[in-house]
Amino acid sequence: MAAQRTNYKIKDSAGDKLFLFIIYIILVLVLVAVLYPLIYIVSSSLSSPAAVTSGKVWLWPVDFSLEGFKVLFQNKQVVSGYGNSIFYTGAGTLISVVLTIMIAYPLSRKTFFGRNALMMLITFTLLFSGGLIPTYMVVKEVGLIDSRWALLIPNAIWVWQVIIARSFFQSSIPDELFEASEMDGCSDLRFLRSIVVPLSMPIIAVLVLMYAVGQWNAYFDALIYLKTADKFPLQLILRSIIIQNNSAAGLNDAMKQVERQQLAELLKYSLIVVATLPVLVIYPFVQRYFVQGMMVGSVKG
Template sequence: MSLKTLPAKTIPPRGESPAAADRRSEGKSKFRTFRDRYADRTFTIVAMTILLLSIIAVIYPLYFIVIASISDPNAVYEGRVWLFPSGVTLEGYQRILTDGRIWSGLANTMIYTVLGTAISVSTILCGAYALSRKDLPGRKYLMLLFVITMFFDGGLITKYLVVKDLGLLNTVWAVVLPGAIGVWNLIIARSFFENTIPNELREAAQMDGANDFRFFFQMVLPLSKPLIMLMIMVHVVANWNSFFDALIFLNDDSKYPLQLVLRNILIQSDVSSTGTTGGDIASYAAAQRIAELTKYAMIVVSSLPLMIALPFMQKHFTKGMMIGAVK
């Protein structure tokens, strides 16, 4: 014989009727519901306010650079440019886009970006998959060698001597090879393969006659699209913005990437504005005006291609950001 649990009854205090006790209990329940709803609404408002302020703090500097690049520098100095452009002019863009060095630098940057990204992503994927295999001999020692390079570096002089002895100076390989493998990205990719590609899948493929190369190219890579897109996006941004290796290893101006060309143009504009004689105030003001227009326009020109490409890869980039995380 089973016993049924009887619902608990509210025992009214002495001198209080059951109806009054029920009304009091109902009032407390409504108060708790109102309090919880008010707390949720307050949290939502605070969270949305913080998020909105964060978005403004990120977007407004970019917007200001755009409107400042087409505004009169005097208006920018006077603080009249903060929401809308003032004294619209495209002189800065005209001076930059009519310079042949810009188009040469853009072509070089595209070559370095495509070639560097292809080499980096290919080597990282192959190396990370090999390190994720538990049957790889010396797997732990190889990983230890990679990790050591994250904390100890030979320095710039040693790096330059190695590139020089290999005969890579003033070549495209001096830009794309020294930093081809990022150890942190290698660790992320290895963790992804360890947590995503089960050993049972490899054993099933081997039973069907697939060797390691066929399993990697036909099964592992198709299952690793979020990882591949993340690696491509990270290396595209890094190679596009890179200029230090080109500054150290390249001597030919025709091989300079866009970032280095823009840097040289900016330095040239600053030197022209500061090198004017003190008595020629009009010339100094004109040179300073051109330098300011060029500075803002260069930021827009160098950032615009990535800003156009990023939204199209946002879905894969967001999904890939969580790969390799602790679950």
């Protein structure tokens, strides 16, 4: 492989070199375009309120301060939203992953009667859905409006995840293994628990990550199903403070008008950082699982 590469290098003509040079320049520009806004936000969140509102921040923090984060964690709304989001992410991910395996594994077994019909039943929901109002009516009918369960159950299973998990089980759990354990009198559940699950850790990691990120980032179900503010996940609190511009409670009333405005502006940056941090911190470690998951998914099942 290495020899092939060097071979390539020698053969590059002037035109190829120019072509490659242009590609590098474009990719560097892509890199900057993606990174710059992210750095800007983090830097702003670490600057003083006055520096943020006067536009002094360009790249690195100006007048370094942790003021924004301090105020943020004294804010009841934000703290309760954070707690709620952690709960929804933990509980929701657990429910989703378990349910997904419960349907994906039987679907992967060739001897499972009704396998194709069941698969069709599931994939059809990708093509057609009842829509917003009819779904809302069902959630209402089963009594989940303004219940925490409304964020955990109605969207618990994603069809794509079932497809990904199923094709993984199909391709990496050999039939012979099953036949052998069947002869030894191993039940299906036991086989699933002590052989399939341990052998499928890469795909379970993908399921966990996808569901967890989805749950952490979701706001729409909370918007339509929840009414009580102390059940709101962080994303809804974020929407209220940043997008609807309701200034965060906890800003000292005695502060001067200007100071309050400056702090309110700074808080928006800190809030973005705090809400995105958990996901972005684990991201570099888990990226390869995501990529793997997408590859498995792109294999036709």
